[in-house]
Amino acid sequence: xxxxxxxxxxxxxxxxxxxxxxxxxxxxxxxxxxxxxxxxxxxxxxxxxxxxxxxxxxxxxxxxxxxxxxxxxxxxxxxxxxxxxxxxxxxxxxxxxxxxxxxxxxxxxxxxxxxxxxxxxxxxxxxxxxxxxxxxxxxxxxxxxxxxxxxxxxxxxxxxxxxxxxxxxxxxxxxxxxxxxxxxxxxxxxxxxxxxxxxxxxxxxxxxxxxxxxxxxxxxxxxxxxxxxxxxxxxxxxxxxxxxxxxxxxxxxxxxxxxxxxxxxxxxxxxxxxxxxxxxxxxxxxxxxxxxxxxxxxxxxxxxxxxxxxxxx
Ligand code: DGY
Numbered sequence: 001x002x003x004x005x006x007x008x009x010x011x012x013x014x015x016x017x018x019x020x021x022x023x024x025x026x027x028x029x030x031x032x033x034x035x036x037x038x039x040x041x042x043x044x045x046x047x048x049x050x051x052x053x054x055x056x057x058x059x060x061x062x063x064x065x066x067x068x069x070x071x072x073x074x075x076x077x078x079x080x081x082x083x084x085x086x087x088x089x090x091x092x093x094x095x096x097x098x099x100x101x102x103x104x105x106x107x108x109x110x111x112x113x114x115x116x117x118x119x120x121x122x123x124x125x126x127x128x129x130x131x132x133x134x135x136x137x138x139x140x141x142x143x144x145x146x147x148x149x150x151x152x153x154x155x156x157x158x159x160x161x162x163x164x165x166x167x168x169x170x171x172x173x174x175x176x177x178x179x180x181x182x183x184x185x186x187x188x189x190x191x192x193x194x195x196x197x198x199x200x201x202x203x204x205x206x207x208x209x210x211x212x213x214x215x216x217x218x219x220x221x222x223x224x225x226x227x228x229x230x231x232x233x234x235x236x237x238x239x240x241x242x243x244x245x246x247x248x249x250x251x252x253x254x255x256x257x258x259x260x261x262x263x264x265x266x267x268x269x270x271x272x273x274x275x276x277x278x279x280x281x282x283x284x285x286x287x288x289x290x291x292x293x294x295x296x297x298x299x300x301x302x303x304x305x306x307x308x309x310x311x312x313x
């Protein structure tokens with residue numbers, strides 16, 4: 001049995017995999033180039049990939065009939081053509097749960113940082129432009145008494161909601177499949193956008209959620225509200241967001257994900273009220289190790305003929 005791994009993983013995790021099968025590890029610092037992926041996946045039994053790798057019918061075809069599993073080291077698996085994999089009898093797995101806490105903490109880090117203008121403040125200090133303390137200098141928004149609006153309910157957003165009482169916030173949520181969440185109020189998307197002080201996106205990237213937050217949606221938000229996106233970039237129409245921020249139709253935005261990573265809309269780079277982070281939600285040593293470890297567990301299980309630990313739904 002052999003497995004292609006498209007990016008360096010922690011050595012302890014690779015050692016676990018090596019004990020079970022032959023490992024072909026791509027060691028480049030950036031995402032494996034498409035041509036190299038197509039060449040190296042040929043004849044493999046398993047593929048461990050990252051969200052920066054597009055695993056479509058072409059890659060599955062290049063892999064050939066031995067391929068049994070594509071194990072994504074991510075919870076969001078929109079980089080994989082799941083239907084094409086299933087049509088070939090290839091299992092697809094992701095890494096839920098192990099990153100929930102890191103991503104929820106990070107969402108709160110973004111909420112606090114953007115409402116208290118930390119990015120802006122840091123830029124002022126580093127540029128030597130700080131003229132001293134002022135009573136009305138760089139004022140932000142307090143969280144206590146405000147409404148957190150969650151779009152898309154899953155493990156991560158529930159963990160985000162769990163922390164809201166600590167900041168004195170009430171919680172509203174919008175989800176396509178109706179469900180009860182104790183202590184939180186379900187709302188239609190329009191009502192949630194119109195009443196929330198923080199709108200935090202947690203939906204998966206699907207054709208339905210592409211540009212869910214567009215010009216129309218942004219105009220429904222309060223002028224004092226902030227948009228947080230830790231889901232997937234294309235859920236937000238970046239050009240529309242730039243326009244809304246420029247027009248001050250909303251107070252600010254904190255983004256961890258972008259439409260065409262690692263490219264960022266040039267308009268966003270000009271805006272003081274946009275906090276821009278390079279896709280770091282799950283980036284703690286503990287969580288990234290656990291994600292890699294879970295992907296390897298999925299591969300080991302499937303190659304041994306057992307059910308995958310975390311197959312995608
Ligand atoms: C994921 O796993 O989908 C996250 O985006 C990684 O940070």
